[in-house]
Amino acid sequence: MLVLRCVFIFAIATVAFGWQTAQTLSLSGSVMEAGSDTPLASVQVSLFRPDNSLIGITTTDAAGRFGFPGLSSGHYEALPVLNGYVRAVSEVELHNPQAREPIELSPFSPIGKVKITMEHQGVITGRAVDEGGGVPPGAFTSVILFQDSYDDFGRPRLLFRPQQIPIRLNDKGEFRLFGLQHGTYYLAVVFNDSMTYYPGTVSAATATPITIRPSDEVSLGTIPLRNELRVRLNLRFQERLPQHWEFHTEAGTNYLSAETPTSMNLTAPQSSVVGSILSTTAGDTLFYARITELPTVSDLSQLIVVNRAPTINGRFNKDATILDTALSGAVCQLSSSTISVVKTNGCITGHVTSGDYNLVINGLHDGVYLESISLLDQPRSENSFCTLRVNSNVVFNINLSSDGGTIEGSITDSSSIPVPYASVVLLPANPNIPAQCRAKETIADTDGHFEIRGVAPGAYQAFAWPTLNGKAYLNDDFMSSYRDKAQSIAIKPSETSKTNITLLTPPSINSSTRQ
Numbered sequence: 001m002l003v004l005r006c007v008f009i010f011a012i013a014t015v016a017f018g019w020q021t022a023q024t025l026s027l028s029g030s031v032m033e034a035g036s037d038t039p040l041a042s043v044q045v046s047l048f049r050p051d052n053s054l055i056g057i058t059t060t061d062a063a064g065r066f067g068f069p070g071l072s073s074g075h076y077e078a079l080p081v082l083n084g085y086v087r088a089v090s091e092v093e094l095h096n097p098q099a100r101e102p103i104e105l106s107p108f109s110p111i112g113k114v115k116i117t118m119e120h121q122g123v124i125t126g127r128a129v130d131e132g133g134g135v136p137p138g139a140f141t142s143v144i145l146f147q148d149s150y151d152d153f154g155r156p157r158l159l160f161r162p163q164q165i166p167i168r169l170n171d172k173g174e175f176r177l178f179g180l181q182h183g184t185y186y187l188a189v190v191f192n193d194s195m196t197y198y199p200g201t202v203s204a205a206t207a208t209p210i211t212i213r214p215s216d217e218v219s220l221g222t223i224p225l226r227n228e229l230r231v232r233l234n235l236r237f238q239e240r241l242p243q244h245w246e247f248h249t250e251a252g253t254n255y256l257s258a259e260t261p262t263s264m265n266l267t268a269p270q271s272s273v274v275g276s277i278l279s280t281t282a283g284d285t286l287f288y289a290r291i292t293e294l295p296t297v298s299d300l301s302q303l304i305v306v307n308r309a310p311t312i313n314g315r316f317n318k319d320a321t322i323l324d325t326a327l328s329g330a331v332c333q334l335s336s337s338t339i340s341v342v343k344t345n346g347c348i349t350g351h352v353t354s355g356d357y358n359l360v361i362n363g364l365h366d367g368v369y370l371e372s373i374s375l376l377d378q379p380r381s382e383n384s385f386c387t388l389r390v391n392s393n394v395v396f397n398i399n400l401s402s403d404g405g406t407i408e409g410s411i412t413d414s415s416s417i418p419v420p421y422a423s424v425v426l427l428p429a430n431p432n433i434p435a436q437c438r439a440k441e442t443i444a445d446t447d448g449h450f451e452i453r454g455v456a457p458g459a460y461q462a463f464a465w466p467t468l469n470g471k472a473y474l475n476d477d478f479m480s481s482y483r484d485k486a487q488s489i490a491i492k493p494s495e496t497s498k499t500n501i502t503l504l505t506p507p508s509i510n511s512s513t514r515q
Contacts, residue, residue, distance in 0.1 A: 025105045028067035031060045031080070039064025044081040048100065049074075075443050076103040080116055086181045088117040088214075098467070099181065102421045104445035122180035122212035126198075126220035127173045128189045135173035136191045136225060142166035143175045146186040146204075147469075152335060153358075153436075154474025158186050158204045166190075185210045191225050200224045310393050312341075314348035314359070314373070317397040322368055329363035332398070334388070347398055357388045358436050359398070367494065369454045370437075371401040386437035403493035404454040411448040411464045413503045418448030422503055423468040426452055429459040429488065435474055457493045461486035464501040 027047070031040045041062050047055040055076070058066045077100035080087055087099055101116045128143070130136050144166045146158035167175050177187075186207045187198040197207035198220055210218060312334070316327060332347040336355045341348060348359070361370050372383040374397045388396060411422040421443055428438040438458070444450040463473065463486055472478045487501045 025071045025073060026067065026069040027071055027105065031064040046079040048077045048079065071105055073105045076105065077101065078103055078116065080118060082118060084121055085118040086121050086179055088119040089181050089183055102443055104421060104443055119182060120215040121178055122182065122214065123217040124177040124180065124187065124210060124212065124220065125217065126175055126223055128169060128175070128223045128225055129173055130225050131227065135171070136169065138169035138171060141169045141189060141191040143177065143187065143189050145177065146188065148184065150470035150472045150475055152471055154471050156475070158207065159470070180212050182214050183212060185212065187220065189223055189225060192227070194227050196223065196225045198223055200226060202226050309351040309353050310390050311351055312348060312390060313395045314398050316347060316400060318400045319402065322400055322402045331362045333360045352390055354391050357390060359386045359388060364454055366453045367404045368400055368402050369404040369456050371399045371456065373398055385433055387434060403457065405457055405491035405493060406451065406453045406496040407455060407489060407491060407499065408451040408496060409499040409501060411444045411450065411501050411503055419503050420444060420446045420448055422448065422464045422466060424450045424501065425463045425473045426455065426460050427473060429461050439473065455491045457491050460489050460491055462489055462499060462501050463504060465504050
């Protein structure tokens, strides 16, 4: 099988402006056929920031050249597009193939090269039928792909493949998914508010993986669609009636349809998690009800009492060395398994359902970090690192410190060769400190160099993988085989520590633990 491979070679040029300490970088390169000097014209290259914002789009010229000037140091992602081809993936990416190539522009590596290979696209075809063997209406039926990953709490999940557009069925119930990379996927057909995973199950845990190789066209045959359990929820609102509501579970958001203002039909697998939450909004007020048990038969109704959710108010508590400008770009995220509140002004304020939450702050300036959070009038000994339990209205302080340390170093393989774009993770060595409260991650640059700033002083373990699926490092099962391979390092206040880390190989995800 002939696979055309295209290589992007980027040159990073640094321009210094005299007395200025900041540097302006330019990203330039050429697209050519691997193993030859033949340039490829009309290849579209898009450059993105990590937040998915588009920086620009360019097209290679007749000589295969392109460029992006006026960039600053930091992490970027490049998306090459050529009809019939996709970005190639390495063996370690097969469970989570990415369409974009990571790029790290760093003043430590003013000149670097990045190679991106492209391979023939893979294709998945199939047909879906309803329980009677008929063709479901294509306008109301969609086919989507998932990938193995981990959520923000380190739990195995099938996550929606990024940047994909759901595919509709044709009038024969057929579908065709193209533009797929070499990798492992899971497919689901959504019809009538129910989701059926290939080969015909409503449970993600029993879904069958689909392996795609370059130029493969895999036919799945006929997928019988399954109806999920439907139960009626009768709602009793303690206050005014909300205008909108959604049903959330620990495994994600379930589909539902509102038939009357005070009742709805819930569509959910019989394996739905006990302790699901119904959240509803009316203006800025959140209402919620906790479902202690889901019925297991479709003709059973359940009465749900809906109450007003608690109010939370978080505020920064900083010492005199932290200027207000250091917080200007701070973004606070308070998350539980069912709800996430993201704020920039005042950090956190609003209504949330009762439960346990983690607080994460991104965008703090160098050296500043989240030391702890505390309730008003609470003894310092009872402060938490980043967790907050909400059972009623809460006012809490977000305690910041400015003596964070820095760690820098290089990532190498077993032969001591630098590894570009490796995922680097720093975890607290103290088991009494929740990993999610002190975890830090970054991507190495083109020369395998990395730097992490604003690290709370203390003992840490450093790890590096070629790629990571979500926050796998928060999963105990995933980390069990790596703890004894960690690079130990001590972070001292306001000091820089240096270390070299040997690359690790991530295992596949155990589907039996996936929800």
